[in-house]
Amino acid sequence: xxxxxxxxxxxxxxxxxxxxxxxxxxxxxxxxxxxxxxxxxxxxxxxxxxxxxxxxxxxxxxxxxxxxxxxxxxxxxxxxxxxxxxxxxxxxxxxxxxxxxxxxxxxxxxxxxxxxxxxxxxxxxxxxxxxxxxxxxxxxxxxxxxxxxxxxxxxxxxxxxxxxxxxxxxxxxxxxxxxxxxxxxxxxxxxxxxxxxxxxxxxxxxxxxxxxxxxxxxxxxxxxxxxxxxxxxxxxxxxxxxxxxxxxxxxxxxxxxxxxxxxxxxxx
Amino acid sequence: xxxxxxxxxxxxxxxxxxxxxxxxxxxxxxxxxxxxxxxxxxxxxxxxxxxxxxxxxxxxxxxxxxxxxxxxxxxxxxxxxxxxxxxxxxxxxxxxxxxxxxxxxxxxxxxxxxxxxxxxxxxxxxxxxxxxxxxxxxxxxxxxxxxxxxxxxxxxxxxxxxxxxxxxxxxxxxxxxxxxxxxxxxxxxxxxxxxxxxxxxxxxxxxxxxxxxxxxxxxxxxxxxxxxxxxxxxxxxxxxxxxxxxxxxxxxxxxxxxxxxxxxxxxxxxxxxxxxxxxxxxxxxxxxxxxxxxxxxxxxxxxxxxxxxxxxxxxxxxxxxxxxxxxxxxxxxxxxxxxxxxxxxxxxxxxxxxx
Ligand SMILES: Nc1ncnc2c1ncn2[C@@H]1O[C@H](COP(=O)(O)OP(=O)(O)O)[C@@H](O)[C@H]1O
Ligand SMILES: [Mg+2]
Numbered sequence: 001x002x003x004x005x006x007x008x009x010x011x012x013x014x015x016x017x018x019x020x021x022x023x024x025x026x027x028x029x030x031x032x033x034x035x036x037x038x039x040x041x042x043x044x045x046x047x048x049x050x051x052x053x054x055x056x057x058x059x060x061x062x063x064x065x066x067x068x069x070x071x072x073x074x075x076x077x078x079x080x081x082x083x084x085x086x087x088x089x090x091x092x093x094x095x096x097x098x099x100x101x102x103x104x105x106x107x108x109x110x111x112x113x114x115x116x117x118x119x120x121x122x123x124x125x126x127x128x129x130x131x132x133x134x135x136x137x138x139x140x141x142x143x144x145x146x147x148x149x150x151x152x153x154x155x156x157x158x159x160x161x162x163x164x165x166x167x168x169x170x171x172x173x174x175x176x177x178x179x180x181x182x183x184x185x186x187x188x189x190x191x192x193x194x195x196x197x198x199x200x201x202x203x204x205x206x207x208x209x210x211x212x213x214x215x216x217x218x219x220x221x222x223x224x225x226x227x228x229x230x231x232x233x234x235x236x237x238x239x240x241x242x243x244x245x246x247x248x249x250x251x252x253x254x255x256x257x258x259x260x261x262x263x264x265x266x267x268x
Numbered sequence: 269x270x271x272x273x274x275x276x277x278x279x280x281x282x283x284x285x286x287x288x289x290x291x292x293x294x295x296x297x298x299x300x301x302x303x304x305x306x307x308x309x310x311x312x313x314x315x316x317x318x319x320x321x322x323x324x325x326x327x328x329x330x331x332x333x334x335x336x337x338x339x340x341x342x343x344x345x346x347x348x349x350x351x352x353x354x355x356x357x358x359x360x361x362x363x364x365x366x367x368x369x370x371x372x373x374x375x376x377x378x379x380x381x382x383x384x385x386x387x388x389x390x391x392x393x394x395x396x397x398x399x400x401x402x403x404x405x406x407x408x409x410x411x412x413x414x415x416x417x418x419x420x421x422x423x424x425x426x427x428x429x430x431x432x433x434x435x436x437x438x439x440x441x442x443x444x445x446x447x448x449x450x451x452x453x454x455x456x457x458x459x460x461x462x463x464x465x466x467x468x469x470x471x472x473x474x475x476x477x478x479x480x481x482x483x484x485x486x487x488x489x490x491x492x493x494x495x496x497x498x499x500x501x502x503x504x505x506x507x508x509x510x511x512x513x514x515x516x517x518x519x520x521x522x523x524x525x526x527x528x529x530x531x532x533x534x535x536x537x538x539x540x541x542x543x544x545x546x547x548x549x550x551x552x553x554x555x556x557x558x559x560x561x562x563x564x565x566x567x568x569x570x571x572x573x574x575x576x577x578x579x580x581x582x583x584x585x586x587x588x589x590x591x592x593x594x595x596x597x598x599x600x601x602x603x604x605x606x607x608x609x610x611x612x613x614x615x616x617x618x619x620x621x622x623x
Contacts, residue, residue: 155349155351157347157348157349157351158351158352158353158354160318160338160345160347160351161345161347161351161353161410161413162353162364163318163338163339164316164338164339164343164344164345164414165339165344165364165365165413165414165417166339166340166365166368166417167339167368168337168339176353179355180354180355
């Protein structure tokens with residue numbers, strides 16, 4: 001009977017987790033402005049309405065720009081940090097790595113408020129770049145976690161073997177290490193991209209005149225007539241995130257398969 | 269060929285190499301033998317250029333190496349883990365070092381790769397994925413990949429330790445044959461004394477970052493310069509001894525004997541230790557003549573190995589037994605414990621160490 005209870009628990013758990021999310025696409029296609037059952041009929045007009053909102057487009061472009069820059073910065077920083085933490089011994093390594101990974105568990109609102117205070121004190125105006133700074137701070141630990149497992153799975157002597165065979169240090173990194181950790185890099189980049197794209201709190205505090213997509217979405221919730229369109233937008237965001245994360249996980253697994261290694265975690 | 273002079277290496281406070289001096293001539297099969305952690309890998313990596321020397325000098329072919337980066341040294345290395353590039357094919361692995369050589373075109377490269385694969389017995393494996401190979405095959409790929417560049421020195425870090433016994437013995441013979449065939453200097457790191465004895469022209473025995481003795485295998489085995497070297501290579505019985513005349517020694521349980529100076533190692537004073545290899549002692553079976561030098565004892569234990577039997581024999585009750593190895597021949601009985609035995613020994617195969 002124990003197995004039976006566990007099964008019920010698991011099912012209830014999954015319903016609680018995903019039912020609200022499942023409502024999103026349902027109402028996105030519902031032909032009515034009121035979010036309530038019974039459903040009114042099928043329509044795609046909310047999606048078409050999205051296409052007509054100019055402010056939405058600029059928010060979307062802004063979000064994509066921020067996510068792209070954030071993902072690039074986080075991944076570059078993470079490559080250095082992950083390589084250093086897995087390959088070298090240096091004094092103070094544990095506390096330094098701890099400090100870098102801390103934003104992973106720090107409440108985002110604390111990070112956001114702290115950054116806002118610092119920026120205001122420094123007299124730096126709020127722009128997309130301040131959001132990028134905040135997002136890079138929270139995305140880098142994720143990228144490091146992914147890349148650390150890539151670097152860990154790498155035999156440290158393959159790079160030396162390449163040097164031994166005539167490559168320079170940089171040449172060995174480029175021809176051997178980079179291809180071997182490339183799946184990890186792609187995975188880290190895409191996950192950082194998704195986190196930045198979906199992130200709300202930091203963006204809300206640090207954004208300037210141009211809101212990001214989640215911030216724009218939140219601002220529209222005040223207008224009841226806009227809610228179905230918000231649902232449609234949410235559906236699209238959800239879909240995009242799922243696709244990107246699937247690609248990230250595929251890249252990670254393919255990398256492991258290619259080098260004949262063993263799977264040791266990952267986020268998905 | 270390789271000249272090491274007072275080489276020192278510190279890792280922080282840790283003194284990993286302490287005044288290593290050695291000359292390795294061209295074409296020699298040279299081994300670094302010692303227990304784990306004695307600094308063998310560190311020395312090998314220093315020769316390859318992966319470790320900076322904290323002191324002393326290293327020359328290869330008369331050229332000082334202190335300012336030569338690892339990728340420009342005339343050495344190639346077979347790593348302990350083999351360090352095969354897992355995302356490349358066997359042929360790409362083997363041909364990796366040739367990509368930088370502008371003087372070698374595609375066809376020539378292909379031919380050289382084929383030759384190298386042939387040399388290590390992997391013809392036809394070129395298109396295989398490297399990570400799908402067995403341990404022995406990886407080992408061969410690593411070897412071909414290093415040798416294709418025709419280095420002046422091949423460095424091997426415990427290349428056989430990951431292989432099973434049969435494979436290891438086969439590779440030992442093959443490595444030896446390869447080295448004779450191409451005639452370059454091999455520097456092999458190993459902690460396996462038998463492997464070092466079988467393969468090397470000369471062996472440096474290392475303890476705690478120092479070379480304890482550097483000699484040909486036979487010299488090392490027959491004339492180990494210290495007790496520690498003697499214990500590390502093969503088995504040796506140690507008996508308390510005393511110098512009673514200029515070249516006269518009294519060995520506990522064995523009696524007095526004349527021992528030639530060449531068998532007396534540095535540091536042997538009045539009180540000393542006599543060393544005897546198990547195979548230099550032999551149990552006399554019924555009917556043999558009793559030679560000049562022999563002793564009586566009681567067998568306390570025996571271990572049967574098929575081709576050999578090892579006996580533990582106590583000479584004086586209450587003292588440690590000596591180990592004797594006997595070839596098992598037709599008509600020769602395997603003696604049981606608690607049997608009395610007469611054992612012959614030869615002063616010419618006895619070594620005197622400092623106490
Ligand atoms: N990079 C390093 N940093 C600190 N200590 C090291 C390093 N490499 C080796 N050592 C130390 O130096 C000693 C010799 O190591 P090594 O040359 O690998 O020994 P061996 O190959 O003989 O087993 C060991 O005690 C080891 O812990
Ligand atoms: Mg070693």
